[in-house]
Every structure is written in C-alpha cells, then in structure tokens.
Amino acid sequence: MTKRLAFRNARLIDPASNLDARGGLLIENGKIADVGPRLFNDADANDPEVIDCKGLVLSPGLIDMRVFTGEPGSEHRETLESASRAAAAGGVTTMVVMPNTDPVIDEPSLVDFIKRRAAATASVRVVPMAALTKHLGGEVMTEIGLLLEAGAVAFTDGDRSIANARVLRRALAYASTFGALVVGHAEDPSLCEGTAMNEGEYAMRLGIPAAPSMAETLIVERDIRLVEMTGVRYHFGQISARASLDAIAAAKARGLRVTCGVSAHHLALNELDVGSYYTFRKVKPPLRSEDDRAAMNEGVANGTIDVIVSSHDPQAADTKRQPFAQAAFGTVGLETLLPVALGVHHNGEATLGHVLAALTSSPARILGLESGRLAKGAAADVILFDPGEPFVVDADKLHSRAKNTAFDGRKFQGRVRATYVGGVCVFDSSKEKRTP
Amino acid sequence: MTAPNTLAPILQTGHLLGIDAVSPAEITALLDLAETYVSQNRAVNKKSDVLRGRTLINLFFEASTRTQSSFELAGKRLGADVLNMSVKTSSVSKGETLIDTATTLNAMRPDILVVRHQDSGAAELLSRQLDCCVVNAGDGSHEHPTQALLDALTIRRRRGGFEGLVVAICGDVLHSRVARSNIHLLSKMGARVRLIAPRTLLPGTADRFGVEIFHDMREGLKGVDIVMMLRLQLERMAGAFVPSTREYFRFYGLDREKLKLAKPGALVMHPGPMNRGVEIDSEVADDIEVSVIQEQVEMGVAIRMAVLDALARGLPREGKNAP
Numbered sequence: 001m002t003k004r005l006a007f008r009n010a011r012l013i014d015p016a017s018n019l020d021a022r023g024g025l026l027i028e029n030g031k032i033a034d035v036g037p038r039l040f041n042d043a044d045a046n047d048p049e050v051i052d053c054k055g056l057v058l059s060p061g062l063i064d065m066r067v068f069t070g071e072p073g074s075e076h077r078e079t080l081e082s083a084s085r086a087a088a089a090g091g092v093t094t095m096v097v098m099p100n101t102d103p104v105i106d107e108p109s110l111v112d113f114i115k116r117r118a119a120a121t122a123s124v125r126v127v128p129m130a131a132l133t134k135h136l137g138g139e140v141m142t143e144i145g146l147l148l149e150a151g152a153v154a155f156t157d158g159d160r161s162i163a164n165a166r167v168l169r170r171a172l173a174y175a176s177t178f179g180a181l182v183v184g185h186a187e188d189p190s191l192c193e194g195t196a197m198n199e200g201e202y203a204m205r206l207g208i209p210a211a212p213s214m215a216e217t218l219i220v221e222r223d224i225r226l227v228e229m230t231g232v233r234y235h236f237g238q239i240s241a242r243a244s245l246d247a248i249a250a251a252k253a254r255g256l257r258v259t260c261g262v263s264a265h266h267l268a269l270n271e272l273d274v275g276s277y278y279t280f281r282k283v284k285p286p287l288r289s290e291d292d293r294a295a296m297n298e299g300v301a302n303g304t305i306d307v308i309v310s311s312h313d314p315q316a317a318d319t320k321r322q323p324f325a326q327a328a329f330g331t332v333g334l335e336t337l338l339p340v341a342l343g344v345h346h347n348g349e350a351t352l353g354h355v356l357a358a359l360t361s362s363p364a365r366i367l368g369l370e371s372g373r374l375a376k377g378a379a380a381d382v383i384l385f386d387p388g389e390p391f392v393v394d395a396d397k398l399h400s401r402a403k404n405t406a407f408d409g410r411k412f413q414g415r416v417r418a419t420y421v422g423g424v425c426v427f428d429s430s431k432e433k434r435t436p
Numbered sequence: 437m438t439a440p441n442t443l444a445p446i447l448q449t450g451h452l453l454g455i456d457a458v459s460p461a462e463i464t465a466l467l468d469l470a471e472t473y474v475s476q477n478r479a480v481n482k483k484s485d486v487l488r489g490r491t492l493i494n495l496f497f498e499a500s501t502r503t504q505s506s507f508e509l510a511g512k513r514l515g516a517d518v519l520n521m522s523v524k525t526s527s528v529s530k531g532e533t534l535i536d537t538a539t540t541l542n543a544m545r546p547d548i549l550v551v552r553h554q555d556s557g558a559a560e561l562l563s564r565q566l567d568c569c570v571v572n573a574g575d576g577s578h579e580h581p582t583q584a585l586l587d588a589l590t591i592r593r594r595r596g597g598f599e600g601l602v603v604a605i606c607g608d609v610l611h612s613r614v615a616r617s618n619i620h621l622l623s624k625m626g627a628r629v630r631l632i633a634p635r636t637l638l639p640g641t642a643d644r645f646g647v648e649i650f651h652d653m654r655e656g657l658k659g660v661d662i663v664m665m666l667r668l669q670l671e672r673m674a675g676a677f678v679p680s681t682r683e684y685f686r687f688y689g690l691d692r693e694k695l696k697l698a699k700p701g702a703l704v705m706h707p708g709p710m711n712r713g714v715e716i717d718s719e720v721a722d723d724i725e726v727s728v729i730q731e732q733v734e735m736g737v738a739i740r741m742a743v744l745d746a747l748a749r750g751l752p753r754e755g756k757n758a759p
Contacts, residue, residue, distance in 0.1 A: 140676075143683040170676060173635040177651045230635065 004028050005423060008040035010053035010384070014060065015357030016364075016373035025058055027380040030422040035374045053384060056417060059356050060372050061093025061124075061381035063363040064337060065183075065261055066237050066309035068158070068330070070401075071117065072110075073102025078314035078401045080114070083334065084122035086312070086400035088427035090335040091416035093124050093381035094371055095312075096363075099131040100158035106131035106142045108150035115151055123426040124419075125381070127367070129154045132171050132182060138162045141171040145178050153367050156183035156237065159284050159313075159329075161219050163189045169226050176232035181367065183235045184223050186244060187285055191215035196325045198271045198286040206277065208324055213241035213288055220244040224251045227258055235366055236260035238311055240285040242295035249304045259366050260304075262296045263311040264333055264340035265406050269293070273406075279320045279327035281406045283311070300341075300358055301349040306366060308358045310337040314402030331406035335398055339412035342387055346413055352387055380423035389415040446746035451563045451570045454579035455620040463588065463621060470589050470735070470742035477513070477738055486745050487516035490547040495537075496573070497523045497553040502708055502733060503573050503582075507550045510740035514748075516547070534558060538565040547751055548744060551575075556613075569747040577611045583707050584617035586739040588625065590732050591662060594703055598625035604656055604698075606632040607666030607688060607715050610639055610677070614707045615666055619645050632656035634688065636677040653688055657697040665690050665706045668715045681714045691717040695726065703728050 005027040012023045012035065024040030026033045040050070064087065070077035080097070087095050097114065099105035105114060111128050118126030130152035134140040144155055155175055161184070162168040175182050195211035197203045203210035220236060224247060227234045238261045239245060251258045265283060270293040274281050281287060299305035313330025320327050333340075338359070345355045364372025371381045395408040419427035446465045449457060458466075476482060492511035496504050504520065511518040532540075534553070538561075541549065548569045551559050556576030563570040574580040588598070595601060603622050609615045609631050622629050629647040631638060643649055650656030657663065668684060678684045685691075690704065704720055704727045712718045721727055 143679040177634040
C-alpha cells in the first residue's frame with residue numbers, strides 16, 4: 001500500500017521554479033507525487049492524512065553546506081545523531097558535514113563510515129565532504145577520485161586555508177580533472193595565527209590580538225587566480241568582508257566558476273557584539289565591522305553570495321569558558337539558521353523566495369544534489385514554517401548537544417513547525433516539550 | 437651485411453640531440469637503416485666493423501640499465517671501443533662542472549659521446565663544447581630521441597607505417613622526455629597523438645603540441661591503435677602530483693578492462709622500467725598478444741646501431757682525424 005501524505009492550503013515557495021503561491025503538495029512513498037497551486041483546494045476525502053497548513057510556508061527543506069560535528073573523535077561535543085536532531089528542529093533536511101574530525105575524513109573508508117553512521121543514527125540526510133589534503137595538513141592531496149567514488153560531495157580543509165600555493169595549485173588542478181568541487185576557507189594562516197577577533201578599534205580597546213579582514217581578501221584573491229588557472233569548480237565556504245565580496249563579484253563577472261557562502265551570524269552580528277569578551281561570539285572568520293556585515297546582507301540580496309550556512313560548530317563548555325583569546329572558536333547554528341537568515345527578508349532587502357534560494361536550491365545546484373526543490377519525483381524533504389512568528393533564542397532549549405549559540409537571548413522572526421525527510425516527519429513543534 | 441661508411445650522412449647536424457630537429461626523411465632513413473641491424477642482431481655473427489677504430493663514450497649522469505647497455509652493445513657490435521662512464525665514478529661527484537667534464541673528455545678524442553643527464557639541455561651544452569658527435573640519451577624532461585625512434589621502429593614493423601594511426605600517450609607527460617620525443621616523431625610521421633593524464637601531470641600548454649588532450653582515460657583510449665604508457669616516477673609523485681599509487685592505478689593504470697576500449701588488436705608499449713600495478717597491470721604487460729614491450733628493447737639496440745652508424749658517416753675519414 002502506498003503511503004500518502006497531503007498538504008493543503010499552504011503558501012508554496014519553491015525557489016528552483018520561482019513558485020510562491022497558495023496550493024497543495026502530495027507525498028507518496030517518500031517522494032513528491034504532486035505539487036501545485038490548485039492541488040487540494042478542495043480537501044480530498046480519500047486521502048488518509050491531510051494537513052491543513054493554514055497559510056504557513058511549505059518549502060524545500062534547508063541544505064546546510066557547512067556543519068561541523070564531533071563524530072568521529074569528539075562525540076562529547078556533537079554526534080551525527082545529536083546534530084541531526086538540531087537540524088530537524090531548524091528545518092535543515094540535509095547537513096553537509098565537514099571532514100574536520102578525528103580521524104580526519106581523508107580516506108574512502110572514512111567517507112563510508114560517515115555515510116553508514118548517518119544512515120544508522122541521523123534523522124536528516126548527511127552528505128560528507130572529504131579533506132582536500134591529508135590530515136588537513138595542507139601538504140599532500142587526498143585521493144580525490146576514490147573519495148568521490150566513495151560518496152564525498154566536495155573537498156575542503158574545512159576551516160583551514162592551504163598556505164602553500166603550489167600545493168593548492170596542484171590540488172585544484174587534480175580536482176578539476178575529476179570535475180570535483182573544492183570548498184575553500186579564506187583566512188591567511190600567517191596573518192591569523194594567534195588572533196581572536198577582527199582588527200579594528202574595538203579589538204584595540206579590548207586588547208585582543210586581531211587579524212585584519214584583508215587576511216581573508218588576500219586568500220580570496222589568490223584562490224580566484226588559481227581557479228582561473230586550473231578551471232576547477234570552487235566555492236568559498238564562507239566569507240565575511242566587503243572586499244572579499246567585491247573580489248568574488250568581479251570573478252563571477254569574468255565568468256569564473258566561483259561561488260560563495262556566508263554564515264548566518266555574519267549576517268546578523270558585527271564585531272561590537274563580542275561585547276565584554278563574549279566567547280560564544282568568537283568565530284572563524286571573526287565577526288567583522290558593521291560595514292562588512294551590511295555588505296554580507298547586500299551580497300545575499302543581490303545574489304553575489306550564493307548560499308547561507310550555519311557554520312554549526314559545537315564546542316564543549318570548558319573550551320568556551322576561557323579568557324577570550326584562549327577560548328575555542330565556533331557557534332552552534334543549525335537551529336537558528338532559518339530565522340537568522342530570514343532577517344534579510346524581514347529587513348526588506350530580499351523576497352522570502354530569494355532568501356530561501358540561498359538555503360535550498362542554490363546549495364543543491366552547487367553540490368549537484370537532487371533535493372532542494374518542490375518538484376514531482378523529488379525526495380519529499382520539505383518544511384512547514386511560519387516566517388513571521390517571533391521568538392527568543394533560549395540556549396538551554398537547543399537540541400544540539402553543545403549549547404554554544406551566539407544568539408542566546410536574541411529575538412528573531414520565523415520558526416519551523418514541522419520538518420519532513422523523505423516524507424517522514426522528523427520534527428513537529430507541537431509535540432515538543434513546553435517548559436514554562 | 438653492413439652499410440658502408442661512404443653512404444650519405446643522415447643526421448646532417450652531426451648530433452642527435454632531439455627529434456624536434458630531425459626531418460621526417462631522416463627518420464625514415466634511420467628506420468630503414470635500423471632494419472638492416474635488426475637482421476644483423478638476429479644472425480649468429482652480430483658484429484660488423486662500421487665503427488672500427490672509433491671511440492664511443494657512454495656518459496651517464498643518471499642511472500640507467502637498459503639504455504646504457506643498449507648503447508654499449510650497439511657500439512660493440514659495430515666494432516667501436518666503448519667506454520662507460522657513470523656519475524659515481526666520474527669527477528662530477530667531486531664538484532667538477534659539466535663544462536669541465538666536457539673539456540676533459542674532449543682531450544681523450546672520442547668520436548661519439550652518448551650522454552644522459554638529469555638536466556634538460558645538458559646534451560645541447562655538451563655538443564657545443566665537444567668536437568665529437570653527441571647523442572642525447574635522455575636530458576631532463578626534454579628529449580629522449582632514441583627511445584622515440586625505437587618506438588617508431590616497433591610500430592612500423594607491426595603496422596607498416598604511421599599515417600592515420602591514433603596513438604595514446606598516457607601518464608606523466610609533464611616530466612617525460614619520452615613523451616616529448618614521441619609527440620614530435622609521431623606528429624611528424626602523420627600519426628594522431630592523444631595525451632591522457634590528470635591535469636597535474638600535463639603541461640598547461642600541452643595542446644600547443646598539436647595533440648588531443650584527455651583527462652578521462654576511458655574516453656582517451658576509445659579507438660586508439662597504440663597505447664604508450666609512461667613510467668610514473670614514484671619518488672617525486674607521492675602526494676604532490678597524484679595522491680597515491682592506488683588511486684593512480686584506478687584511474688590511469690592500464691588494465692584489461694580499460695584496454696578493451698582501444699581498437700581491437702591495439703598494441704601496448706612501455707619504455708620501461710615498469711611499475712607493475714601502478715601504471716600498468718601485469719596481466720596486460722605480460723600478454724604477448726598485445727604487449728610489444730620486449731620487442732621495444734630489441735629494437736632499441738638496432739636503432740642505436742643505426743644512429744651511431746649514421747653519425748659516423750659524417751665523421752672525418754682516415755688521415756684527416758689527427759691534426
């Protein structure tokens with residue numbers, strides 16, 4: 001017997017097809033069987049399960065291109081299972097996990113391990129990236145061909161830049177041989193070593209060792225030259241500075257196959273939010289100036305920035321409860337990705353569909369995934385959310401194992417009501433425990 | 437049985453430094469001459485006196501078993517006095533420059549110097565410093581002309597000619613002198629050359645050789661008449677140009693399955709020494725139906741005899757040699 005699930009009276013938003021209209025959606029056996037403006041306008045009595053969406057947004061589930069977990073090696077921080085619960089609660093139906101684990105995901109067998117662990121434990125889809133260099137050491141390229149065959153979706157050293165341009169040149173040339181996607185991190189290691197925040201007046205007043213935003217732009221510009229030379233498909237995992245954005249816009253204008261992402265926290269916060277040494281806002285790259293933050297929002301609005309990511313980076317309390325300079329980098333973000341990103345829409349800079357594209361269809365296009373769209377035959381990875389619902393982030397209520405959110409106590413609009421992966425409900429806000 | 441020394445000289449420059457400077461007519465003449473030496477080498481008496489009284493010095497700055505012994509045998513079968521010098525026994529290891537070595541050797545009055553050197557252009561440099569003929573037995577990543585000639589002889593004997601043949605050269609083209617010499621020779625003789633390699637092992641301007649470039653070996657092998665495998669120099673590869681030998685073998689190693697994509701009856705060649713299980717599977721390398729690797733070695737001696745013979749024709753005759 002086919003398993004059917006029908007949604008009616010929804011605001012369908014599908015960025016891939018430019019759809020934003022009232023309508024319905026039918027799921028059969030884990031796939032989208034039908035979708036459209038006139039579907040189920042009159043409730044079909046034959047359907048066993050009909051959900052009246054009451055005008056809430058029904059969109060593709062989010063694809064988060066930048067998720068760090070602690071599995072394998074640091075399971076006390078986050079496992080694939082705990083991250084997937086956070087993802088489900090945040091409307092993220094596909095997590096792209098970084099290879100920065102222990103051991104590093106630099107072997108075909110380890111890609112296989114991630115896929116098997118995820119299949120056995122995670123409630124959302126998990127797509128692994130593999131390391132670009134062995135042990136993330138920046139010296140020896142990994143077996144890109146074999147890793148691709150094992151299921152790696154892209155190659156990255158995660159939050160590390162490859163300092164040696166010759167190594168990077170060869171790795172990019174080799175990757176392009178296989179048509180592989182390389183995801184780069186733009187922070188010049190020598191300029192950033194030992195620094196903890198953005199260089200500027202505020203870092204000066206706090207007395208914190210700081211790195212200039214130029215440390216990012218230098219690498220962006222270098223990498224663009226190497227992309228031009230090698231013809232590789234290249235994605236900057238996240239950028240944070242206006243000058244970097246300008247460089248990428250120019251590269252795109254020249255027709256280079258370059259894309260980029262921005263983290264939700266770089267859209268919402270600036271260096272002043274470090275406040276009085278608030279270590280949960282110590283991130284990599286650091287929170288930048290207000291002008292840079294505004295540029296990131298402009299970049300999303302004008303499409304120069306392709307994707308918005310959480311850069312979910314769970315850290316144990318002991319590594320954050322430290323003097324600022326010594327504290328670990330990173331913030332969790334899977335559960336706050338959608339509401340923070342929606343800020344670009346609520347501020348009037350972009351349509352809801354445009355913001356959702358950066359969270360669904362764009363990452364799917366860059367990664368070559370089938371998901372991220374509401375189309376007949378596509379996997380039924382969908383979310384139901386109220387884009388206007390106000391709420392206050394409460395770190396204690398987060399589903400992720402680590403609670404190091406940069407947004408504790410911040411107010412946002414937009415909450416996920418339900419998340420479906422392959423037609424299966426993996427999160428339903430009405431069934432969450434309500435604490436007084 | 438031997439070609440008399442009074443024949444017209446074939447290598448007009450007096451040296452064989454690279455195929456780039458050799459004309460198609462000269463190549464054909466060398467191959468024709470080599471055919472006579474194939475017969476001589478298969479006879480009971482393999483010796484002739486074409487180079488009687490001549491001195492041949494094999495100067496090898498890089499270790500080589502097959503090329504050096506091939507030249508040594510070629511010289512001896514033509515009746516020359518052959519001196520082998522390798523870097524470990526020469527004064528180069530004591531700090532002597534290449535020019536010093538050349539000057540010293542020149543004083544010994546050799547007639548032909550065969551040189552192998554790790555640096556591109558070393559043979560050319562010596563040819564300008566010495567009064568004798570210089571044969572390049574491999575200089576850096578530049579040329580290895582006798583390898584290309586012996587490959588050509590092998591192909592011509594099997595296929596009758598070169599016109600219209602599709603030849604795939606697979607592997608480390610970037611560092612390969614064998615590839616460069618073969619690209620020149622095969623193109624000059626009317627064959628179509630394809631290069632198959634990951635981007636890290638191809639020069640960025642490889643298409644300027646007038647060849648077709650393939651990064652996917654399966655695509656590149658489709659319909660080829662000849663598959664030439666290049667040796668992967670493991671010592672300088674690890675992690676820098678290709679990530680591992682197992683990955684290289686998976687995507688660029690010639691095995692039975694990939695070979696099926698070539699034209700039925702396609703020949704497999706390798707300049708040696710082979711890395712079995714890296715660039716070539718033993719099953720293919722040892723299959724006498726397709727592999728002509730042993731034949732290449734045999735043709736090597738004949739070709740080197742032809743080259744030495746051809747160069748000797750341009751040397752001063754008896755009575756004019758000494759001042």
